[in-house]
Amino acid sequence: MQKTALAIDDLTLQAGDREVLNGFSLQLEAAGRLSLTGRSGCGKSTLLRALLGFVPPIRGSIRIFDQELTEDSCWQLRTRMAYVDQEPDLGEGTVDAFLARQFQYRHNRHLRYNLSRLPELFDRLLLPASLGSKELPTLSGGEKQRLALIAALLLERDILLLDEATAALDSEAAGAVFDLLDNYRQTTILAVVHDPFRAAAFGRIVDLGRPQRGEAG
């Protein structure tokens, strides 16, 4: 029997001074893959931030592995998810320091040995091994995205939330990312994908731009 990783029910969110999603519902089984598409401003990024517990719903509910996402549960549920932003803000310091930082958090300490997988992941994502000693502000957008993805994968979370995680990559590097993600068959992945071909190849497509149930039109 399949477990449900993500159950969104009748969800409406606030984005700035607008309401988005307007009664959106979605189910995603564990280890499932889903591409979110839709015109800009329809609430894709807001939805991912809501799944991380940063945006409280105006209406409706979010359940993650059968647990309702609330002010109290979001702290524990965040440790079951990893997130890659379209323009990651990785802070200052060197690449090595950035990758080590997340393992200083109490919830992640037991995973610090995963850092030994860095050479392999760098290689898979076409990043030079010398990148480790570089300062973060000197990196390109594409390098930052791939680093954020590596950081996310090292955390071995059950759910991966990708917000246009390949937007700044050329097609070769983007291809490398999707090839790598293919190996993570146990991970539930929810990805905002712009390119319709990639979206179709990646998994079930959900268009957030379409009027949802309960919305006129």
Place this chain on the structure above:
Amino acid sequence: MSTIDIGTGNLALAYLLLALPLALMLWLRLPLISETLIAALRMTLQLLFVGFYLQWIFALNSLPATGLWILMMLLVADLAIIRGANLRFRAIAGPVFVALLIGTLLPLLFFLLIILARPEAMAAQYVIPICGMILGNCLRADIIGIRTFYEALRREEKSYLYSLAQGAMRQEALQPFTRKAFQAAMQPTVSSMATIGLVALPGMMTGVILGGGDPMTAIKYQLAIMIAIYAGTALTVISAIRLTAAGNISGRGRVVVAVFATDGKEGS
């Protein structure tokens, strides 16, 4: 006490000295003249008021009266911090007051009860000036500390939320901001400690010397007060950050926008 008093007429002569900078400003056409005059007037009135009040309070020398005066100094400092840090009164006034209380009273009591360790040290004449010196420095440090903290959090909110998304607990995600703010707030005190006495004689020393004290006594007072100030600023800054953060970070870990006095974007 062998301090020479200044007669009223002689003090009036001191104001003649103001003519010199005012003439320079006139010559350079600087729009600072009215500002200088207002500042000079305010200074005169405030100090006269404090002078009369302190005369009365020293003569009275009762602990409740001294305590009330300290309470008033704390409240004035609290307001000055909120204005200086550009944050909202309702969001931080309470926690900042407690932070000032901690940062001022602990070193003050240590100074009076353990360093001076004499019953006379509880006299208003000791308590009020020493308290004022510690509090003044706490005020300056708190402004820098919480201002740096909240400005950085607002500017780098994305990086802060990213730490939370990576599984950081609230304190873990706030740690880099706390460090940055604490360092910025402590830096001036450290710098002044390192150069003290080389350039100008510090205020407290000058006071003890003018009061007829031995220079060595003056130095010992100065050393003790510097350490008290250092400890006090450290205590008050860390308390101000932690206590205000407790009420201004939401249950989900986000910074509550209402803490800021001015909106980062449009509207309010």
